Amino acid sequence: MTRQPPAPEPLEARLVQAEALCARRGARLTKLRRDVLGLILASPEPVGAYALLDRMREQGASLQPPTVYRALDFLMAQGLVHRLERLNAFVGCHDDAPHDHAAQFFLCTACGKAEEVDDPAIAEAVAATAARRGFAPLRATVEVEGLCAGCALSGSDRGGSSTSPDGPGPHRPHSH
């Protein structure tokens, strides 16, 4: 039980998919960029740029902040990763064919996980309000903090080890 495989197989598949996507666009998913993307996709939680830096270095690479940020810029431009403003962190896009799309995020303050959703109703509500004000939107940041389904259950329904064995706690709530 030294490591459990949450999703080790789809990772490579997603990398291959990303490669194909970039190739189709004439963009170059270099080894560095691919490695960074791999680390992001492998992480169960959003990753900060400096955490990525550390992990790359642990893997033998020798690089500096600008290199990681450039890779992140590329990946964001390709829509392969999103930036979470509240966390100063990055997550892989869950879309099958990533592009520059409107997305919303639900961030659990207990377990630290980020769920990406693409809800047209939210996007439309925002667009409608913008239109009403004569505002021309370019991109919208929607990030909701709270408790995910699992943590909300184990938090209120004390004693019931229904879905998630360990309750909320271990994660630092990220004060802000």
Place this chain on the structure above:
Amino acid sequence: MTRQPPAPEPLEARLVQAEALCARRGARLTKLRRDVLGLILASPEPVGAYALLDRMREQGASLQPPTVYRALDFLMAQGLVHRLERLNAFVGCHDDAPHDHAAQFFLCTACGKAEEVDDPAIAEAVAATAARRGFAPLRATVEVEGLCAGCALSGSDRGGSSTSPDGPGPHRPHSH
């Protein structure tokens, strides 16, 4: 024409109102906090913490980052100011009786202004999606970047100096 008074009068009124509000709650709007709030309210655009620090020092104060951040924490806890995640900056709440309320922001990348709105439709759309996922939201960040009505006009309708004489440009677009 060295200075035009955009809203110099309501400022003091809003400070008095904030004082009354805090008093009613048993919170103490000290001189420091009041000064910080005053600077934020006086600014036509969102202000960064270190910009506040500089302005406080220009006014003779001698303080360090933690002091400003503590004041900002207090003001946010009272709902008197909001933090804009995309800008790492702060704005005064436009609500008449500020409290901890859901708000959305429209940020103009041309003129740098931030418009606060409180649109129930957006809040409800977010809440509905959260409920559907079993997610218990605590607070939502909604920040839309784009061009405000004035800048959108002067940007597309070149030559027409309808409302805003100077087109978009002088403001640094804040890359991210």
Place this chain on the structure above:
DNA sequence: GTCATGCCGCTACGTTATAACATGGCCCAA
């Protein structure tokens, strides 16, 4: 070949935020 382009290594720096500890005033009880 050689030239342009794009990617990356690297130094140095700028910006934003917090930890940790010390100080001073205020109120109240002993």
Place this chain on the structure above:
DNA sequence: TTGGGCCATGTTATAACGTAGCGGCATGAC
């Protein structure tokens, strides 16, 4: 009056996040 709890602030240092700018090197076009 004296001590202690509480809150706001002062102070020092450092953590965390992000960028400017330059130069080298590979790749691919001509």
